[in-house]
Amino acid sequence: MLGRLVGGRYEIVARVARGGMATVYRARDRRLDRDVALKIMHPHLAEGVDGGRFVSRFRREARSSARLSHPGVVAVFDQGVDGDLSYLTMEYVAGSNLRGALHDGPLTVGRALDVAAQTLAALAAAHRVGLVHRDVKPENVLLDEDGAVKVADFGLARAVTEVTTTTTGTILGTVAYLAPEVITTGGCTPATDVYAVGVLLSEMLTGTLPYPGETPIQVAFHHVHEDLPTPSERVGWLPAQIDDLIALFTARDPEGRPPHAAAALVAVRAVRTALDDEVLVRAAEPPASSEPASPADDLDDAGSADAAGGSADAVDEIPAAFFTEVSAGHLTEHVVTDPTTELGSGSRPPRRRRRRRVVAGLLVVVLLLAGGGVGTWWWYTEGPGAWTTVPDDLAGVELRAAQETLSGHGLETTTSETYDDEVPAGDVVTSAPAPGERVRTDGTVELVVSLGVQLLTVPEDLLGATAQDATAALEDTGFTVATPRTAYDDRAPEGEVVEMSVPEGSTQRHDTVVRITVSDGPAPVRVPQVVGVDGDQAEEDLAGVGLEVEYTDPEHATGTPEGHVLTQDPEQGTAAHRTDTVTLTLSAGPPEVEVPDVEGMSTQEATDALEEAGFVVEVNRYLGGLLDTVRFQDTTGTALQGSTVTLTVW
Template identity: 35%
Template sequence: MTTSQTDPMIGRLIDGRYQVRSRIARGGMATVYLATDLRLERRVAIKVMHGHLADDNTFKSRFVQEARSAARLAHPNVVNVFDQGQDSDMAYLVMEYLPGITLRDLLKDYGKLTPEQTIDIMEAVLSGLAAAHKAGIVHRDLKPENVLLADDGRIKIGDFGLARAASANTATGQALLGTIAYLSPELVTRGVADARSDIYALGIMMYEMLTGEQPFQGEQPMQIAYQHANDTVPTPSSKNPAVPPELDEIVLWATAKDPDHRPKDAREMLDRVIEAEKSIRGETAPFQQTMVMPPALGAGLGDADTQIINPAIRQQVAASAPDNVSRLTRTAEKRRAKGWWLFILVLLLAGVAGGTGWYFGSGPGSMVAIPDVSAKAPDAAATTLKNLGFETKQGAAYSTTIAKGLVASTDPAAGAHANRGSTVTINVSQGPRPIQVPKLAGLSQDTAIEQITGLKAVVGTVDKQFNATVPSGTVISASSADGKDLSNGGPYFEGMKVNLVVSVGAIPNVKGSSVNDATAKLTAVGLHTTPGPQSYSDTVPKDAVISAIPQKDGPVRPGDTLALEVSRGPAPVPVPDVVGKTWDVAKKALLDAGFKLNYDATADPFQAIVKVAKTDPAGGIDAPKGSTVTVTFQSLFG
């Protein structure tokens, strides 16, 4: 007895309109049937959600989302959706019926495709996907099973069951969706998808079409997921030397681990594929348009997991391609030789696929995104995780951002996916990690910064100051944000700020310089000048700078202003009154007062008996120190 004969849906009239004829395919979420639309008298494919999922609002929402997503698209390379509704407790979706095969069927029969065949299929898929991306829709489950090859030559994308609006591409906290072999690194690690995630899946599909195998393989799904997150996709030509470099470049571009390094959407990738096609067709001998060859009709394909259309198909074949006709004939002969044991093998594979789907879809192997419970109390975090099916244990972690006693992080981290029933470690914050700061005073600024950041502390303010004893670029002192002196090192904490005071050298010595020269010297080191007081000076010439005076208390920093004190020359003092005094007494008094003398030198031998008649300036008159006093004597014999 066939599956169709035992399926209670066969013969059922859905919603008074759709007469179910036969089953086409069964997947993890729904079964697809061939039906007749009695109102419009046409054949349709009707997807019916599994009964055990009908009460799950999440699956029902996803089912309805497929209808809405696909219904927004009107493109020849996208499967049309005609209707969506509910009959009693049964949710259904009505689509156009396309007799044909899937890309997966084609790859099973031929292993790998030629570059020309790959380009033809990719152009069709990218055209349909470009329309989706332009409408703001991300497919999120692109794989060969969802690329339909109709027997009239059309190529269409189907199964938008995981599609979401591009504006809502954030992690949902639900199990990771999509077939693991085509998941982008960001979907594996963070559960986040956008148009570039679809591009990654297409890059993997393109690699598989060109080489006949997937780039990442493993015995367990998590092994494959790990490779997607950490490894680089190799060039297809490393497996198949016939692949031209233009297609190597497109595959590597589409499968870049960083989404920013991929095409931004399907339209950008389509443009590159078209350019590659022109280059490849220009470099090779002329050939006819590539025709995708279908497999012969095989048993058991009605139970394939993601099958959307009837596997009884045919593909247009160019009459001028005798090698392809010969290949099809050989394939049909091989299928007939396989006989009944192929049917048994397909049934076994379907059983394994069904069991695997249950284990990872709703069984103990299903994966759930770890929620962000940071900054919560440990008990509240444990309750949140247990409600999602996780076991918990407590750990400890230092944190510079989470207060002591609250949850700092989890292991696995928030956003990662883990199996229900697995253990999540809740790391409770111990506050910042203690560190020992080394002596910083006397180090160069660069060395001090390396020491600070090497301890995972943070460099705070760097105060530049003039210092006459500490060389330029050398740390004068260091302190914590709360003022603790760290110049000679001491205990501190990770993530805390260390403030530095760094010398810019001594203030230039401008004593004795002209005002213009002094201003130029000080401006060269970032200081400003302003006129200052004028003072008498016995040592600094008149109009020269005596000193540069800071205009505020404390250290001098670049950008500060100094007032220039200018010399008025020596201060004036009274000329001693020496008239009538002997020359020896008068001479000493005038010299001691700081004056120079102008006198008749013949008086020197007779100092003790020569008297001063007058001085110019006269005694008691103020005259600058260092100025000359003229002395007149009385006659030696007067």
């Protein structure tokens, strides 16, 4: 494969790892000029009756990882097919994995807690979108060149709702890190990943797995029936907080563990804060045993026995969906669907231990053969291996009737409640497992009971609030808010809510779409011309377009009658808004001024003097105005400027 161009853009440079399902190569993305990890599924897995299942799982890994966006999760860039090759393109992480780090011995307490915290942070991102990793182990915890954690291989991940019950009878995952519920029922929740992190943390601190040197079926038995050994049993100086933390993570009852990785992360950080620096920098001595730390690293990538290995111990398939998966070196993907055989690594275990394993294996075989008939019949008819299906006639019936139906099938019930727009309150909406799905004969079915249509109360004090605050209050309550309308309003400032499609404080269906009307402030107008108009008429004209009027002191003017508008501000045609103010100055009429004394002057001299003072001159002539001398003027003293002064001339 070296040098081959896959998908027209990925040039294979080197092989990184090989697993039971795929081989991972380092490749160069010619289009984006960057290094990527290219995961190519073994072509033979796509053949035969199970080929479709392998291809489906391979593609599911891409979909699972593509849903995650977190710096601690290995990103998936691309998925495709090139001839008979199915491939994934992923982020290339230069460095090693946690298994490689553990080969050098236990980690310091601080480093172990940091790796656990970063792993939980990545898993929390998966749990938030409804995914359970299901295969947390050192091989899938990558460490980049700076020591940062990247969680890889979401090939086993499924949505939580898909893994709460298994129907296939096969569980994927490595037995050393499997939670009890996975072994007994196949059920997986986010707490299942928390259990695996607890085992991982114990291994990082002690340098060995909780049950080293035992067969997978023995390890499974321990997980189901015994509490995990405390790390201080192997490393005496480890503080009680570490024992308590791992006991919390590995509680056999899932209800006793943190419900998801985010909650577990809080616990890890709290313990790290509580520990002294002297403890955080200390690491345990490497275990005396020469066995590798890997839970099972003596199968080749196809799951077959290594011809160079020693004798093998048969691993019996545990009924009710259990099998063991093994890892080799830095493998990142493993699939075993049939009972497997675990062989010794390059350094064989002591002869006494191997002989003890062989004897134990023979005893198991003898017991199985001796009790085969009765045991098999009991297991699959009355025991834990018996299954039934959830009845189909549960949805839409009253709770009591559904409980009686399930009781008639020998099933226990629990209830939860949810709002439903179609199913009346008190009737069953659905069940978990869903109708038609398999459930153990002594199992429990959760009935989801309708609370009817969800009703919400419209918040108070939204009128007069800002559009942003009103929208946030409605959405926080659960309503959908339509795009706001806008309207001009003389009283409400711009951006303030002036109207709603539902009354404040009223009760509405949760799916009611609420529309608010937001003020655009007063409407724009043009200032009309009112100069020269009577004051009352001017005020009426301005009020007609929504403008307010303010007056200044009247001023005398000869050209504008008293009480009429002398000036306006702003002037005619100015852009304004309703409720803006126009300032008017009214005329006080002409002023009183001193009338010049023009008696004895000539007609022309008298006329010039009076007109210069602002008066209108009228002349009466006697005897033809023979002498052209003003003999009499009818107005003296003071008079209104612009009034008429009559002169008598002869």
